[in-house]
Amino acid sequence: MLDFKLAPSQPEARPSEEGVYDLIILGGGPAGLTAAIYAGRARIPTLVVTGSLPGGQLANTDRVENFPGFPEGIDGSDLAQRFVAQAERFGAQIVHDSVTGVDLSVQPFVVRTYAATYRAHTLIIAMGAVPRRLGVPGEDRFFGRGVSACATCDGFFYRDKRVVVVGGGDSAIIEGLYLTRFAREVVVVHRRDQLRATQIHQERAFANPRMRFVWDSVVEEILGDKTVTGVRVRNLKTGETSVIEADGVFIYIGMEPQTELFRGQLELDERGYIVTDRRQRTSVPGVYAAGDIQDPLYRQLVVAAGTGAVAAMEVEKYLEMYPQNHQG
Amino acid sequence: MPLLNDEIRQEVSKILAHLPGPVRLVMFTQELECQYCSETRQLVEEIAELSDQITAEIYDFQADRAKTEELGIDKIPAIAVIGAQDYGIRFYGIPSGYEFTSLLQAIVSVAAGKPDLSDATLRVLAGIQKPVHIQVFVTPTCPYCPQAVILAHQMAIASPMIRADMVEAIEFPHLAMKYQVMGVPRTVINETVHIEGAAPESIVVAKLQEALRA
Amino acid sequence: MIGEVSLLGMLVYDLIIIGGGPAGATAALYGARTGLKTLVIDKGLTAGAAGKAGQIANFPGLGPLSGTDLVRRIREQAVSFGAEFVTDKVLRMDLSTDPRQVWAGQGVYRGRAIIIATGSMGRSYHLPGEERLVGRGVSYCATCDAAFFRGQEVAVLGNNDEAVEEALTLARFAARVHFLSPTSDLHASPELAQELTAHPKAALRFSAQVKEILGDGQVEGLRVVSPEGEEFLPVAGVFVYLQGNVPVTDFLEGQLPLGEGGCLLVDENFQTAVPGVFAVGDVLCRHLKQAVVAAAEGAVAAIAADRYLHGRTQLRPDWSR
Numbered sequence: 050m051l052d053f054k055l056a057p058s059q060p061e062a063r064p065s066e067e068g069v070y071d072l073i074i075l076g077g078g079p080a081g082l083t084a085a086i087y088a089g090r091a092r093i094p095t096l097v098v099t100g101s102l103p104g105g106q107l108a109n110t111d112r113v114e115n116f117p118g119f120p121e122g123i124d125g126s127d128l129a130q131r132f133v134a135q136a137e138r139f140g141a142q143i144v145h146d147s148v149t150g151v152d153l154s155v156q157p158f159v160v161r162t163y164a165a166t167y168r169a170h171t172l173i174i175a176m177g178a179v180p181r182r183l184g185v186p187g188e189d190r191f192f193g194r195g196v197s198a199c200a201t202c203d204g205f206f207y208r209d210k211r212v213v214v215v216g217g218g219d220s221a222i223i224e225g226l227y228l229t230r231f232a233r234e235v236v237v238v239h240r241r242d243q244l245r246a247t248q249i250h251q252e253r254a255f256a257n258p259r260m261r262f263v264w265d266s267v268v269e270e271i272l273g274d275k276t277v278t279g280v281r282v283r284n285l286k287t288g289e290t291s292v293i294e295a296d297g298v299f300i301y302i303g304m305e306p307q308t309e310l311f312r313g314q315l316e317l318d319e320r321g322y323i324v325t326d327r328r329q330r331t332s333v334p335g336v337y338a339a340g341d342i343q344d345p346l347y348r349q350l351v352v353a354a355g356t357g358a359v360a361a362m363e364v365e366k367y368l369e370m371y372p373q374n375h376q377g
Numbered sequence: 378m379p380l381l382n383d384e385i386r387q388e389v390s391k392i393l394a395h396l397p398g399p400v401r402l403v404m405f406t407q408e409l410e411c412q413y414c415s416e417t418r419q420l421v422e423e424i425a426e427l428s429d430q431i432t433a434e435i436y437d438f439q440a441d442r443a444k445t446e447e448l449g450i451d452k453i454p455a456i457a458v459i460g461a462q463d464y465g466i467r468f469y470g471i472p473s474g475y476e477f478t479s480l481l482q483a484i485v486s487v488a489a490g491k492p493d494l495s496d497a498t499l500r501v502l503a504g505i506q507k508p509v510h511i512q513v514f515v516t517p518t519c520p521y522c523p524q525a526v527i528l529a530h531q532m533a534i535a536s537p538m539i540r541a542d543m544v545e546a547i548e549f550p551h552l553a554m555k556y557q558v559m560g561v562p563r564t565v566i567n568e569t570v571h572i573e574g575a576a577p578e579s580i581v582v583a584k585l586q587e588a589l590r591a
Numbered sequence: 592m593i594g595e596v597s598l599l600g601m602l603v604y605d606l607i608i609i610g611g612g613p614a615g616a617t618a619a620l621y622g623a624r625t626g627l628k629t630l631v632i633d634k635g636l637t638a639g640a641a642g643k644a645g646q647i648a649n650f651p652g653l654g655p656l657s658g659t660d661l662v663r664r665i666r667e668q669a670v671s672f673g674a675e676f677v678t679d680k681v682l683r684m685d686l687s688t689d690p691r692q693v694w695a696g697q698g699v700y701r702g703r704a705i706i707i708a709t710g711s712m713g714r715s716y717h718l719p720g721e722e723r724l725v726g727r728g729v730s731y732c733a734t735c736d737a738a739f740f741r742g743q744e745v746a747v748l749g750n751n752d753e754a755v756e757e758a759l760t761l762a763r764f765a766a767r768v769h770f771l772s773p774t775s776d777l778h779a780s781p782e783l784a785q786e787l788t789a790h791p792k793a794a795l796r797f798s799a800q801v802k803e804i805l806g807d808g809q810v811e812g813l814r815v816v817s818p819e820g821e822e823f824l825p826v827a828g829v830f831v832y833l834q835g836n837v838p839v840t841d842f843l844e845g846q847l848p849l850g851e852g853g854c855l856l857v858d859e860n861f862q863t864a865v866p867g868v869f870a871v872g873d874v875l876c877r878h879l880k881q882a883v884v885a886a887a888e889g890a891v892a893a894i895a896a897d898r899y900l901h902g903r904t905q906l907r908p909d910w911s912r
Contacts, residue, residue, distance in 0.1 A: 051416060051517075053381060053477040055388050083651040083883065090649050101521065101575060108520045115624055117617040117886045118653050118661060120668040126475070126520055131652045139649075145524070147577060163577040164495050193560040193573030202519045203560045205547060248626035276557070297559070327859065346860075347891050351617060354651045355887020362879050 054126060069157045070096045072364050073169035074141075075148050078105020079350050080340025081175035082132035083357035084364075089139025091365045096169070097136065097143045098162055104129025105177050106341070107350060111201050111227060116350045148176065153314045153333050171335045171367060173360045174311070174323060178304035178341040178348075183215065187271030188300075195277030196298045200224035207232045207297045213280050214238070215268055216301035222246040222254045224301055229259040236293055238263045238282055263293065271298055306342045320345055329360040335371075337363055380416065381423050389427055392481055396430040396488040403457040405450050407438045412548055413471040417454035420471065424480075430488065449540070452549060456480070460487035465533045470545025474517025479526040479543060492535035498582050502536040507589055511541040514553060514563045524575040525562035532585070567591070603690050604630045606896055607702030609681050610839075612639040613882040614872030615708035616665035618889035618896075623674035625897050630702065631669070631676045632695055635752025636662060637778050639710045640873060641882060642751065643834075650882050661882060680753065681709075681842045682732060686865050696734035704867045704896040707855065708889060709842075711873040711880075714835025720804035721831070728810025728828045733757035737764045740828045746813055748801055749832030750774050755783045757830055762792045769824060771799040771815065773833065804829055838874045852876055860895040861888055867899045 072088050074081045077099025088095040102108050110125030119128075137143060144162075152159040157168040180198035182188055188196055197203040204227060212232045214225040217239035223246075228235050237254070242264045244251050254260050266282040269290065273279070279294040306322045308315075316324040316332035322345050323331055323338040331338050337360040340353035381389065404421045406414040418435055425433035436444045438453045448457050456468040458480070464487060472480040486493065494502070511529040515522035529541035546553040546561060556565050564572040564581070570588040572581065606622045608615045611633030622629040636642055636659050644658030653661065666676060679695040690701040716722040721729055730736040733747075737760055745765045747758040750772040762768050770787065775798050777784045787793050799817040804810060812825040838853055847863050847870075850856050854876035861869045871888035873880050 051380060051471070051473045053385055053420075053473055054475050055385065055478060055481075079651065086649050086651055101524070101577075104520070115620060115890075116652065117613070117620055117665040117668060117890075118650065120664055120671055123652075128652050135649075135651060163579050193563070194557060195559050197560055202516075202521065205516050205518070206553075206559045247624075249624065276559070347894055349621075349887075349890050349894070351883070351890050352887045355884045358649075358651075358881055358883050358887075359879060362881075 055130065070094055070167060070169040071368055072096070072171045072173065072361075073098065073158075073160050073167055074173045074175060075151075075160065076100055076105065076175035076177055076340065076342070077103045077133070077143065078175060078177045078340060078353065079107050079129075079132060080177070080342075080353040080357035080360075081105070081173065082129075082136045083354040084173045084175060084339055084361040085136035085141035085143070085357075086132075086139050087358050087361035088364060089136060089141045091361070092140070093361075093365060093368065095141045096167060097141050098148055098160065098167075099143060099145050100147050100176060103133055103143070103145065107132075109199055109201055113350065148310060151310055151314065153311075153336060156335070158336070171364045172337065173329075173357070173364065174315075174331070174336065174338040174342060175340040175353075175357060175360075176307040176342050177353075178306045180300060181303045181305045183268055183271075183300055183302065185268055185270050187273065187277075191271055191273060191277050191298075195273060195296070196271060196300065198300050200227045200299055203297070203299075204228050204231045209233050210296035211236065211294065212297040212299060213268075213293055213295040214299045214301060216303070217241060217243075218245045218301070218303070219247055219250055221301035222250045224299060225260060226250070226253055226257060228299065229257055232297075233259065235260045236263060236295065237261070238266050238268060238280070238293070240267050240285060241265065268298070304341065304348070306345075308342060318345075328363050329356055330363065335367060379423060380420050386423075386427060389424065389481065393424075393428040393431065393484065396428060396485065398430065398460055398488045398490065400431045400484050400488050401434055401457075401459045402431060402484075403434045403436065403444075403448065403459055405436050405438045405441075405445060405448075405453050405455040405457075407453060408440075411453055414454045416473075417456065417471040420473075421456060424484075431484065452552075454548075458483040458487050461490055464530075465537075465540025466530045467540070467542040468545075469542055470548040471517075472543060472545070475520055475523050476515055476517055476526065476543060476545070479523045479530070482523075482527050483530050486531065486534055490534070492531040494531050494535055495578060498532075498578055499535055501582050501586065502532060502539070505536050505538045505585075505589065507538065509536075509539040509585060509589065510567055511539065511585075512544050512556075512565045513542065514544050514546045514556065514558045514561055514565070516546050516561050519561045521575040522562040525564055525572075528575075528578060528581060529564065532581075602628075602701065604628050604700065604702040605900055606630070606704045606706065606893070607632065607691070607693055607700055608706045608708055609693070609842075610639065610708035610710055610872070610874075611666060611676060612641045612662055612708060612710055612872065612885065613665060614710075614885035614889040615706065616662060616669050616889070617886040618706050618708060618871065618893040619669035619674040619676075620665060620672060621890045621893035622896065623669055623672035625893070627704075627893075627897060627900065629669075629674040630700060631666075631674060632679050632681055632693065632700065633676060634680050635678055635756065636780060637751040638753045639712055640880065642778065643712075644882075647882060658882070665886070678752075678756070680732070680734070682735065683842050683844055684846065686846050686868055691868070696732070704900055705869065706889070706892045706896060707840075707843075707863075707868070707870040707874060708872045708885075709839035709874045711836055711838045711876070712834045713837045713839035713841065714833055715837055717835075718801055718804055718831070720806070724804055724806055724810050727808060728806060729804060730828060730830050731832070733760040733830055736828070736830075737761050740765050742766050743827040744769065744825065745828040745830065746771055746801075746824065746826045747830045747832065748773070749834075750776075750778045751832070751834070752779045752783055754832035755779045755787050757832060758787055758793060759783075759790065761830065762790055765792065765828075768793050769826060770795045771801060771813075772797050773800060774798065801829075838876055840874065850876075861892040862895060862899075867896070869896060 339356035605627035641658035
């Protein structure tokens with residue numbers, strides 16, 4: 050079945066480096082784009098720096114069933130496209146670039162990207178989270194060539210092969226099930242003896258004949274020569290190690306907030322998440338955070354969108370309160 | 378059965394509405410049609426219908442040898458997107474799924490004849506004296522891939538020494554194996570330098586310079 | 592479709608959600624999808640704030656659509672995962688028992704976790720004579736009090752689904768039901784509107800404002816102003832379903848602490864002072880009344896309720912070192 054997707058549109062011109070934006074949104078996932086929709090509607094001059102993939106984690110998601118308003122479900126990429134189009138309709142300027150650094154000690158704030166440097170009176174940080182790595186030998190060497198964190202991207206290359214999925218939460222199980230469309234066997238390696246995934250996904254996983262489970266185990270090394278040949282695992286209860294032969298390894302052990310750039314400039318919690326109050330305010334006035342980068346607990350699409358909306362509305366109030374900081 | 382539904386046709390018509398110049402979609406197929414040859418041909422014809430500025434030219438890979446060699450086509454299905462000049466932009470395999478966007482972007486960019494790259498990049502590319510061949514391996518369901526393809530194509534527009542191909546990995550498994558493609562996008566520059574993932578412009582430029590030093 | 596609830600009083604739900612607007616319906620979607628037996632008790636599609644919203648253009652992912660359409664879609668989604676919806680009105684709750692008990696017009700529902708998502712379209716007494724005559728002819732609940740007006744003439748003030756349903760209930764007992772809508776048309780579903788308009792005992796008046804409720808020890812009539820002029824309408828009872836802008840918390844009867852302005856207090860997981868009882872959406876007196884924010888809170892509360900029900904006393908992140 051061939052389908053043809055119209056991906057989120059590319060901007061026609063690069064935004065000017067001169068002038069100061071009232072608001073720059075760092076991150077183009079659901080939180081950032083919802084904030085852009087709300088800011089645009091409030092006529093706040095807004096720039097969105099989307100990062101490597103407009104739509105964020107959403108664009109990587111095969112099918113979305115639980116975003117309210119879509120009783121038939123919707124493809125992640127389609128929903129991402131709608132968010133982008135809506136933000137643009139309300140006037141947000143969207144640039145496809147990644148943030149390389151910020152300076153929050155000055156006003157206006159400074160935002161550096163690969164291509165340019167911008168300044169803004171307020172920021173909404175919505176850069177989300179990235180997949181956590183195992184941190185074991187072989188992982189870096191084979192990343193992109195046998196080790197992956199994106200089943201929808203790379204699943205195809207493992208047709209009729211055996212793959213290992215590391216993890217036990219919803220992502221590991223959902224993506225593992227996705228991989229059973231291609232792989233002849235999907236071996237789930239989990240450090241505990243029961244899954245953390247929600248009921249509905251567990252049931253589907255256990256019922257799938259191509260899925261097998263290795264419990265109480267962690268991956269110690271990813272093995273291979275020119276290509277991945279397997280993983281060495283250790284059973285945490287018995288201490289025994291063994292090798293599982295596999296052609297690919299998919300890592301779904303959780304997400305890490307992308308907060309390295311803000312260390313020392315914003316208050317972060319002990320896991321690296323940006324600390325916010327219920328109004329999405331960070332430790333620096335005029336800087337807000339929304340979405341997964343400040344949410345270790347819920348990490349749902351609608352929750353990210355909701356926090357993006359709140360952050361944008363708070364920006365609106367802040368700009369009204371401090372007119373001397375900007376020209377409106 | 379049309380490949381593009383009404384909604385997509387409408388959107389595409391809007392995107393192609395004000396092309397500043399003519400674009401030729403030169404497509405190579407063969408009588409005993411290959412895996413996606415007939416669909417690629419149909420796609421090219423359907424797109425050409427949506428704009429007066431776009432023409433579809435269909436050639437036989439074997440029978441039209443002269444044309445095949447002139448445009449440097451070595452596998453099919455192939456689409457060369459040519460404007461006022463041939464910038465070296467090629468699509469090998471059907472640009473379906475997310476790569477449809479890459480095809481539309483190539484048409485728009487070729488019609489304008491101007492690359493969308495930073496000044497720093499343009500300066501580096503202006504100084505290139507040796508030929509550069511960029512191959513970007515993709516699959517239709519890879520959301521990161523169009524960025525890599527579009528960037529490579531922009532570089533092809535910027536420099537007459539650079540030619541850039543989208544190569545759809547599923548249709549060319551032997552090439553995927555040759556270049557050890559197990560994750561996409563994977564960019565191969567002059568056979569020697571590899572980039573995993575969709576790297577930002579400055580990094581691709583650096584890799585390009587590395588390939589030229591080799 | 593909206594399901595029927597059978598075996599009333601026998602079934603114990605994992606999760607009962609009071610209010611089916613964006614917050615409640617999204618909570619139901621999440622609760623049902625995660626495997627909780629979920630019930631939503633809701634007064635009607637047009638009874639809340641979403642029902643009044645003409646065009647919502649900024650709900651991410653959806654083009655401009657009416658509030659009712661948005662809520663209808665979310666409900667449909669929740670039902671597709673197994674959530675049940677019942678049209679009813681919650682009169683009181685008992686949060687001290689396990690499972691908790693929720694009294695509504697049609698009976699008692701039992702649930703282990705509760706999410707309150709009743710919004711802020713409530714009103715306080717503001718018609719002259721209203722407060723004085725509550726319980727003496729002024730009522731807010733037809734299922735409770737209709738029987739007291741058998742064979743008499745009553746008035747219903749309102750224009751939405753809830754008002755129409757209540758009027759139809761009253762029509763089974765009263766001799767005549769004077770339906771006074773403050774607006775020039777009904778804001779109820781076409782089927783309900785049709786049923787009311789066609790009812791032989793119902794007399795509808797539009798753009799009617801009640802200026803005063805009159806009577807000595809009990810209601811004797813209403814002073815009504817309408818395009819036809821001012822008049823005295825003699826009735827034995829008046830049932831008020833007008834909308835205001837205060838949190839709907841009357842049914843709690845003091846079981847949960849209210850802060851200033853009558854607002855429910857919750858922690859960062861939207862749990863009230865009573866474990867397993869959550870509150871989300873406009874009922875929380877936030878001044879940011881947006882459907883996507885309400886929906887987000889509904890999702891959070893449903894996830895928190897699920898964790899409460901499965902024994903975790905503290906929310907942990909999805910992984911731990």
